Amino acid sequence: MTLLDRPGVPGSAAARRGERTTAPRQDGVVLTAGVGALQLEAGGALPEVELSYETWGTLDADASNAVLIQHALTGDTHVAQGHGAEPGWWDALVGPGKPVDTEKYFVVAANMLGGCYGSTGPSSLDPEGVPWGSRFPFVTIRDSVRAEARLADRLGVRRWHAVLGGSMGGARALEWAAMYPDRVRHCVVVAIGGYSTAEQIALAQAQLLAIRQDPAYRGGDYYGGPEPVAGLGLARRIAHISYRSEAELNFRFGRRGQGAENPLEAPGGAAERGRYQVESYLDHQADKLVGRFDANSYVALTEALMSHDVGRGRGGMQRALAGARAEFFLASVNSDRLYFPEQSDELARALPGEVPVHSIDAKIGHDGFLTEIGQLGAELRRRVFTL
Amino acid sequence: MTLLDRPGVPGSAAARRGERTTAPRQDGVVLTAGVGALQLEAGGALPEVELSYETWGTLDADASNAVLIQHALTGDTHVAQGHGAEPGWWDALVGPGKPVDTEKYFVVAANMLGGCYGSTGPSSLDPEGVPWGSRFPFVTIRDSVRAEARLADRLGVRRWHAVLGGSMGGARALEWAAMYPDRVRHCVVVAIGGYSTAEQIALAQAQLLAIRQDPAYRGGDYYGGPEPVAGLGLARRIAHISYRSEAELNFRFGRRGQGAENPLEAPGGAAERGRYQVESYLDHQADKLVGRFDANSYVALTEALMSHDVGRGRGGMQRALAGARAEFFLASVNSDRLYFPEQSDELARALPGEVPVHSIDAKIGHDGFLTEIGQLGAELRRRVFTL
DSSP: HHHHHHHHOOOOOGGGOOOOOOOOTTTTTOOEEEEEEEEOOTOOOEEEEEEEOOOOOOOOTSOOOOOEOOOOTTTOOOOOOOTSSOOOTTTEEEESSSSSEEETSSEEOOOOOOOTSSOTTTSSTTTTTSSSSSGGGOOOHHHHHHHHHHHHHHHOOOSSEEEEEETTTHHHHHHHHHHHHHGGEEEEESSOOSSSSSHHHHHHHHHHHHHHHHHGGGGGGGGSSSHHHOOOOHHHHHHHHHSSSSHHHHHHHTTTSSSSSTTTTTTTTTGGGBBHHHHHHHHHHHHHHTTTTOOHHHHHHHHHHHTTTTTTTTTSHHHHHTTTTSEEEEEEEOOOSSSSSSHHHHHHSSSSSSEEEEEEESSSTTHHHHHHHHGGHHHHHTTTTOO | OGOOOOOOOOTOGGGOOOOOOOOOOTTTOOOOEEEEEOOOOSSSSEEEEEEEEEEOOOOOOTTTOOEEEOOOTTTTOOOOOTSSSSOOTTTTEEETHHHTTTTEEEEEEETTTSSSSSSOTTBBTTTSSSGGGOOOOOOOOOHHHHHHHHHHHHHHHHEEEEEEEHHHHHHHHHHHHHGGGGGEEEEEEOOOOOOOOOOHHHHHHHHHHHTTTTTGGGGOOOOTTTTOOOHHHHHHHHHHHSSSSHHHHHHHTTTOTTHHHHHHHTTTTGGGGOOOOHHHHHHHHHHHHHTTTHHHHHHHHHHHTTTTTTTTTTTSSSHHTTTTOEEEEEEEEOSEEEEEEEEHHHHHHHHSSSOOEEEEEEEEEEEHHTTTTHHHHHHHHHTTTOO
């Protein structure tokens, strides 16, 4: 398989431009694998799909120690530090001696279909060598999971010891359990319910419009020209507010002005006033994302997230999950106001058997699934990662 | 005074184009009064300010029965039905025989400074006859209240029996009590706290960017050309989500598609998929606002709302209100997730004496201050409107 893999820069979009090589696999270094053509749930097809991924640790002889970790909307494959210096986004959970111990488990993290961290997405080249752009088809959570199942085949993983993820990563973990009941032993779903709600769809629509209304977006065909940075930045601001709690924002920023800027002084009109700290903070969040993420991928993955509904076409959530054979581990963040804890509770009730919902205690809001994931470590060791 | 008043169409922006007349005042018909030049809090000035307003009922001989009702962000002066057929936005509260009985009280509702329903705003003509546009200065809640105080002088109202408002109208009511302690007997503040919080500022910033990033906005100088309808529509969507509760949106719309539209079918790409019902609903909300509101006024009033902070420059909220002589009546909506009930509670604690916070029981969210205002009727009759 190494003949088809490509090493790259850890956690970097440059990975997809890496050269094919036969170098040995290293922990936390991006590789890419072809998984073939994919017919898509909403119609259309992709002729040639590649998924980028990173791995940590070694698959054991009977391939029973493999763990799939699924990233969130703008996340990447670099879940743990590994070979390079760059920290991972779930370092508190994954690594040597950590609850998901990479000295015992073979950990895989794949970039989602449609993403911009190495997997086939709108910025990838089509068979004619032109970026997909506006022609990139509609991909759903289920499409991505089907591609990931082929990657698992390629990696020699018939059955995952565990599939886990938070936020949109949790949606993919849940779909794994529904689509491939024999291939998931433990399923860990953090900070998301069984479907995207009307409110989550509404907030997503606003983000999509922010990008699509940016004239630089050009319907998605902006490659080679100016990028829709204003639109993507606005989308990020809308999203980021929803990722944080009201208390968090108010405690950190209140009504203070940014540095020496005075929000209440603007003889020339409000457009010239100083910024509030919270505005400057959101400007910074927007700038950071714009520097690392492709607007078309933001659109594609947001559309996929809107499609999240494990019960769709399966007679509802309970029926969809009746055949799931995984042991489920659910968790929610108690201050989450985007994926309310009640939605995790509702999912738990739809699952076979008694499934408790663990609570992450955080003031920060939804992003507690990233910053406070360590709180689940002991329970995960006890129930899922017992090696 | 009638020599300076202008009748107009009830609740219509056309009011500001009305001719001067000596016609007698009629209930619920827009009039306009000049209130002179205004030096502004954030610097700058307006040379000649007009406020549009409507009235209901008759001012009694000792001018003791006057009530000022303050509208919210995109509200207008048409609080009650009156002479015309058009319903008012607080008809459940204001009218003949209603808690604010227009057969007993003289009710006034003024369009806020910066608005587009007849008061001086960005779409008004400057002294040279050119729309203000980008040159319209930064106006705050306090600036508007100072202009309203001059309107009260013009109307012969030395002291209001009550000043009341919800949302941004509540902010102006509160400022009245702080700025003119001798001129407010009862102050009714619904569904807003003593200041705009970091989160409210953050949500406002996103709305401002949605408009300002629309190329048709042209910095505010779009009059005579295409209007920034896409930007204003997006701002409205962002705002409207915050006005409604998650439960309301999910109960009404869930994940259903709009009519025959299928959100999961789009062989040509996600941009071509059918809409979810909640998307169609927000499209409709956006279209409605775009058809009745000026983008520059939306910006000006949003900026004013961000400035809301009764304690600013006055040693904090408690000190600012220590000298207030009004009897306060506070209320919050129990499902409000934009102006949380806790913020009304915090304001109550900052007020002199014991001030209870009445609770409007509504599933809808913030907009309950409009749809469920009737719930406060009995308490308002008991405590404020006792005639």
